[in-house]
């Protein structure tokens with residue numbers, strides 16, 4: 001375990017962590033004095049002490065009060081720091097998730113991402129603040145108690161000292177067995193979250209195909225596995241504590257046993273024996289603390305690996321690159337080839353020019369690669385060979401944020417979030433004027449249905465826009481793209497869900513909205529094709545010209 005890597009998360013909170021550690025160290029000092037003072041009190045009670053009972057009793061109460069106060073203070077400091085570190089890690093991780101390319105998520109289970117954001121991050125923050133910081137006082141208490149016991153009476157302290165390696169061996173063995181179980185437990189947790197999330201999202205399909213029982217059984221299988229793993233881990237956790245305490249108790253009894261003769265002969269003062277027994281009691285605390293430490297180290301190691309493996313994923317570079325002030329908008333594909341990972345090539349040496357300010361209709365069979373092609377303009381993917389150019393500049397030389405800022409998209413699958421219609425439409429341009437907003441709504445032919453809703457633009461759409469019809473969702477997506485007023489528009493079947501009248505009305509009024517913009521319009525609908533200045537077809541990974549008008553070098 002690279003402990004130093006966890007420690008770096010605490011650097012911003014080094015002051016509060018140092019204060020907490022200082023409290024814990026003073027508390028350790030108080031804890032180590034209690035058995036000594038306790039022994040003196042016992043000596044005083046049987047009349048063999050050097051001090052009066054009252055001052056010793058008061059000193060003991062004072063020491064306990066100090067321990068309590070310091071425990072509360074360090075507990076509060078640790079708890080607050082853990083929450084702060086947790087918030088930092090979570091924000092850092094979420095921000096990084098967002099900076100990763102879209103393709104990263106195509107190969108991941110969403111449940112695993114949720115699990116890193118919740119369980120793993122929790123684990124790391126807790127490990128750093130409780131386990132690692134607490135390790136110093138724990139070890140000091142252990143060493144201090146052993147040292148003081150051996151100094152008091154080496155002959156009697158040895159059974160207790162001997163018990164320590166037994167404790168260590170027992171916990172190490174137990175946690176070695178737990179390591180694979182903890183890994184399976186976490187893996188299974190991610191799978192369970194993923195399945196529940198996906199199934200709840202596709203619940204209508206589950207119901208339509210009457211697959212509730214099968215899906216419930218699939219989820220139950222994961223949950224039961226989680227239960228069984230949890231029980232196996234829990235069994236070890238609940239066994240180790242009492243087992244350790246048994247060894248401690250046996251060691252104490254051996255001490256008492258050995259002390260009998262010396263106690264009777266007066267060779268062993270009662271105060272010393274009481275101190276020794278109190279030190280033995282004190283030892284159980286760091287021993288169970290260390291046992292827990294090993295377990296938490298195992299958990300934190302896995303959590304840190306997963307956390308860092310996400311952070312190690314290279315983020316999209318949003319900083320470097322050219323930031324064009326104005327663009328004409330010519331898009332050119334030069335010998336572009338692309339294959340999705342593990343698939344055969346989708347695009348093979350595609351050459352295509354969309355002149356600035358013109359509308360290109362892109363057609364082709366399902367799976368021909370139309371969406372794949374426009375994703376290259378957004379740089380969701382990079383060409384395996386060839387280049388995509390904007391006004392003659394390779395897209396890879398442009399600033400990614402600036403490039404995406406120039407493009408409005410209506411994707412094939414409308415991506416709405418749980419907010420109002422207004423929030424969804426102004427998503428890319430929160431500062432847009434009311435007039436521009438209404439104009440975009442009008443162009444997207446969305447005004448009639450919005451007016452009919454009880455709260456108009458302030459109606460909430462539900463998660464992923466579930467409270468809207470498919471066509472309504474698409475109209476909102478179109479309005480969202482238009483409100484951005486981008487020089488380049490990518491419309492991936494924007495009217496696929498429109499009724500024929502709605503589509504005709506959109507086509508009739510869209511010319512104005514599209515005028516002056518470079519538009520790539522993916523469509524299978526003849527009515528929408530009327531908007532195109534030129535039409536090409538994608539077939540077998542290559543461009544085949546179809547319609548009239550300038551296609552440039554739009555041939556394969």
Ligand SMILES: Nc1ncnc2c1ncn2[C@@H]1O[C@H](COP(=O)(O)OP(=O)(O)OP(=O)(O)O)[C@@H](O)[C@H]1O
Nearest residue numbers: 106340341343346365366367368369370371372373
């Ligand atoms: N993330 C992905 N990973 C692997 N293969 C993919 C991925 N996305 C798409 N594909 C594959 O790439 C091919 C082209 O898909 P694409 O979505 O570009 O087709 P399309 O022409 O837009 O189809 P449609 O008309 O159905 O929308 C398909 O065979 C598809 O299975």
